Amino acid sequence: MIKQDATDHRQLHIESYQADLVVVGGGLSGTCCAITAARAGIQVILVQDRPVLGGNSSSEVRLWVLGATSHMGNNNRWAREGGVIDEILLENTYRNPEGNPVIFDTVLLEKVMLEPNIRLLLNTAVFDVTKSNAQTISSVKAFCSQNGTLYELSAPLFCDASGDGVVAFGVGAAFRMGAESTTEFGEKFAPSTEYGELLGHSIYFYTKDTGKSVRFVPPAYALQDITQIPRYRRFTAKEQGCQLWWLEYGGRLDTVHDTEAIKWELWKVVYGVWHYIKNSGNFPEADTMTLEWVGTIPGKRESRRFEGDYMICQQDIVEQRTHYDAVAFGGWSIDLHPADGVFSEKPGCNQWHSKGIYQIPYRCLYSRNITNLFIAGRIISATHVAFGSTRVMGTSAYGAQAAGMAAALCYKGQLVPRQLTEIDHIKVLQNELQKTGQYIPGFKLVDPADLVQNAQISASSELVLTELPTNGEWFALQDSAAQLLPLRSGTPMPEIVTWVHASADTELVVELRCSGNATNHTPEVILSRQSIYIQSGRRSIHLNFNVSVEEDTYVFICFLKNSLIEMCYSNVRISGILSAFNKTNPAVSNYGKQQPVEDLGVDAFEFWCPDRRPNGKNIAMQINPGIALFKADNVRNGIARPTNQPNAWIADLTDEKPTLLLEWPDIQTIRKIELSFDTDFDHPLETVLMQHPETIMPFCIQDFSLCNDRNERIYEKQGNYQTRHTIQFYTPIYTRQLKLHLQKSHQTVAVSLMEIRCYQ
Template sequence: MSNRTRHDVDVAVIGGGLAGVAAAIAAARNGGTVALVQDRPVLGGNSSSEVRVWVCGATATGHHRFARETGIIGELYVENEYRNPLGNPYYWDLVVLDAVKAEPRITLLLNTHITEVQMHGDRISSVGGIVLGSEGEVTVAAHTFVDATGDGSVAARAGARTRLGREASAAFGEDLAPEEEDELTLGSTLLFYTRKESEPVPFVPPAFAIDLAATTIPESRVLRTGDNGADYWWIEWGGELDIVADNERIRDELWAVIYGIWDHIKNSGRFPDAENLTLEWVGSVPGKREYRRIIGAHTMTQEDVVSATRKADAIGFGGWSIDLHPSKGVYEPRSAAQQIYPSGTYDIPFGILRSIDVGNLLMAGRNVSATHIAFGSLRVMATCAVMGEAAGTAAALCAASNWTPEELHDAHIRTLQRQLVRQDAALIGVQDDDPANLALQASVTATSELRWDQLDDPSSSLPLTDDTAFLIPRGQSGPVQVHLSCEEAATVSWAVFETPDGRTYFPEVPLDSGSIELPAGHAGWVALTDELPVGEGPEASTVIVLEAIPGVRWGSSGQYLFGAVSMTRRGTDHVDEIDAHLVADRPDDVVRWGIKKLSRVRLAMRCEGAVVGLEAANVVGGYGRPYGGPRMWSSRPRRDLVAGDPEILTLEWEREVQASEVRVVFNDDVNAYVNNLHYVRSEHRIPPEIVADFDLEAFVDGHWRTLGTVRDNRRRHRTVAFEPVATARIRLVCHRTNGSDLVQVGQVRVY
């Protein structure tokens, strides 16, 4: 009996990690029929319950400002916060699976291992494989293919050129690369979970467990009884082997390491609080970091990451550090990682997503075209998903218009970028200029706009034990005041800085400085300067810095002001686990100016008039997220949106337009760091700034007609489709947020 199936689709995505998931969803949402082929029983790749690695991305675990990804991975992040507040890895599996199953154009093929690739000239015509467990065989034919396997296995079978290992320093001018090329890679990882029982739990190690005392692990790695899961990201090995060919050997060695670590924790006598702990779960699928990298039209290098040069073909952004691990893994006696942070986010070009050899092959994830050094930043899963969404969108456009990826890249890159902007993908500094977006020709008014004098006075204060800074959008007007208190007389030194550019948010360019004399017992507002100076950087932000001084406190408030960032500078003698990974002679201000401890804290500073950067006109400014400022609209504070009048945002055209779709982008606070398995626990299941209840209305025949009504919204990006209507005015009527006292909208797009 034959057990063969065939699927003819527009787009075939091979690999069901987050890059593949995002690619498949994006292709389906853009009208393509899609086959998503995954060789495991679950989706999510290294983030799945089989491996359980945290999903990290451009925020670099919260160091970069306004850097959390939007688009499809952003949807998954926000939905996971709502469904999975405790970070259960199985619930994360469901979030990912549900997102795929919600797309009717996707045919999901789990447990399907691709073993062959059929070529027609330089194009893939189909792929074939086996369905594990059912003895089935499957063929998938498509117009465009996306290799999201991580290992680049489809590309390799198609004859595409690939790279493996580390390039020599001279090859791409990378001073972080070795002098001579080699085939060393980052290793693979297994993780484990622990659980506390009500009684002591013995542990008898297996014979194959390593003797931890005979290694350098106790001295070179951090062992704590409270840690588990991806806290042990450094359990890594195999970089000196072939990560794929030696996968079984690597798994066995990692098991030996895990059980050796657990034996040490349970039986060495150094961890008395481990007496009641037991192992709840141990991974069996090694999480691979690196293997083949497919050669594309562009190869991303160290310079692309650290210099953050703008790319005309940008399709997303990254920001994770260049994170290089020793090839010996746990057996390397020095630090488990070497991290070089870019000063801000950087562009990812489309050229690294298309194979230079195979005419209809795109790639996404950890197999894209990059050097080993640049790959050290690109490889994290949220960034892989950003590339996946771009690849899937591109694949659908290619299938619909019968383009090759090369033709799309050379002649239609703005079409791709405009579509990515339209769907709220993760792009920074790429402005919407789509002629189809009617909102770009509209004028905007609102029932209110936020003013400095409407913000709450401070309810608490922060001691100036470190240099402390407050970042605001440039262009604020009038005298500047800060709220300070002290018991003894003090002289507070201040300075005003500008940030380097529109995607870097720490003080760098000095503009002005001075000092404030505080009398003993002072508590209140004090003048800093008559007017904030403005530097030369058109997209830069302004940063006010108060130098550390004992006994002085800067007022603060829990009333959050999106677009402003509070931060403190840690001393150079500060040492923690992050510092141990930093490279001493590299800039690290993005890390030193820490924001994590002051998340959603607003330092007490005020100017005059409106808060620049939060005016109503920003919703048609073409930017979907912060870039040198928040670039959104905020209402005045609303203490009770349910009982009070709504806040209304109105778009008006000089003459009637024909509209059938409105897309609204709300504020889900991309400055807040979140994580799928909750390395950091969020205090909110739903971002409080997202508007929960709203109506969309058009002025037709002398009255307002309702086009759509949305209640209990928890999504950043909402699309309201309706029968075509001719109108010169459309308004968004906002009744309730998810907890914020400010109504905020990022973009309104009308088609």
């Protein structure tokens, strides 16, 4: 036993740790930053003030993870974030397609616990910062309430991913809170004082059907008059969790120091809403339903934003400005909310999309006045308007991965964050990120160490796309529909043959379109337009457009809506080939066309978006001459996802034993091989509520093997579901050739490979 005499005072138990990088904040951004840095070879301490990781995506808040894909409701094709965040989302979908937030907690915790270079401190809140001089942090102090321990954490580099910027604020980093004026950055979407300068917090609730009548007695603090919520008629008994994202409050308050008061007001709202649903008599279907869970901490949207050497602004997003130091991308709409939140008469959000994804520069990811401080997550250097897009978790985590890799390079090179902006250093950072699967728009991986760059590459077959065969399933042309096909610059558009069924004589209008920016997928430029007289009945139509494009890009064969016409689907799925529809998706303010009613500095354009699987099928057609852009050589072109071209080797659909052969004139010493597969970067992989039709993306190669020049099997994998797969040979192999055997997973899905790299 332990027995101590009475004393005047006792000291807290103190633990002192030193690392190469201390990451404060274990939300999705801090987690991805820490994992990226640790895998790059440095020692990391990850400090999280909650019992689980994930922040707003955790089971404590239960917000789905989204980024540039925007629920597939915008024109950002193949825009899911890569690297660690992609790995996490695919792992969650494989284990947890139902979207259970508790399971997502386990995915994040496991990812961190499997990293030997990370020391994780949960339930540990940083409260003090020590400097070695006016511009440099030397250590932070943190307290864990669960074990009564005071931690002193030292490192040459720090990253604040805490959401409120607890370290950056305490150390005196320059910051902003609220909205800039229109004149400061020329942002026409800058909000008025009447609209409000801050986004508020939210608390969500989950319900379940018990199968028997359940009564609800509201707590005394519950909102009694539901009409205080102007949009109360939107409530249903079915919606729950972050489907009710607009239960928001606090934008008129201090979203840091008034958080507890905001929480109580949100509890008042949540229990008042459930009281209305259960007891108003307007929802008889709620009789057997009960509250299963109510959040105990609010999900924060906005507080402080810290200044870097560059502040991303509205024009960076809308104009898709290019930056020499781009390290990440965003693509969520500029999404601002009225400060009065749930009590506002205004719509719950004001969203304006860009025509494509935009670059995020490295200069936004470190403090301009604290020399050894990275900033990550929603607190990066952005104006309030730009923050409306950069704040979402997929985008925040993606930028944080860049901060983690930058920290590793700084530590190894004995640099401070600003020094990485020199052109030679930034190229190294961009290359190292791309090696981990971090796609950076406008950049290709250039890696002289990759042995594949000097290999002769051949394949058992290469797809020439001559047909998307009909499956006999007809769909009505109630909305305009398009088939996306890749086209090389200067190559004439092939003849298209497709099939229609007309219920009466009519005219079908077909347009060939492309984007004004070759790497976007907003079909705003009409290259050719045909009006075809269609007699009643079923028949084929032949489309000859007699045009070519000036740059490599995707073209859209657009069949404009006509309720008298039906067209046919194909079951064949091919990487980088998809259909899109000019439909609406009100969840992301997609009403078919973006049409600003005043000059807000945003563009007007149409939305053309794919359907989700199990739908999302291609439009049946024949293509003559066939499209031959799926060459084996694509696996070393430095881009591992579809962009303005498919960027993949794709085998012919009839090839039952697809193989890729790498050959060198001399014996190669190979210690590591990197493979990248197609896990459908168009699919958002939301983490909660949105259930997914499969656990493994249909394009992904699950089973494969490698043989050497003696036809000996040197590696085999079964059950892959990740984008990236690393093969590490602890005893190097010596060979003049490698043969990769890929197993077809689905008869109607062409086998594809995005990338292969080999290293000594």
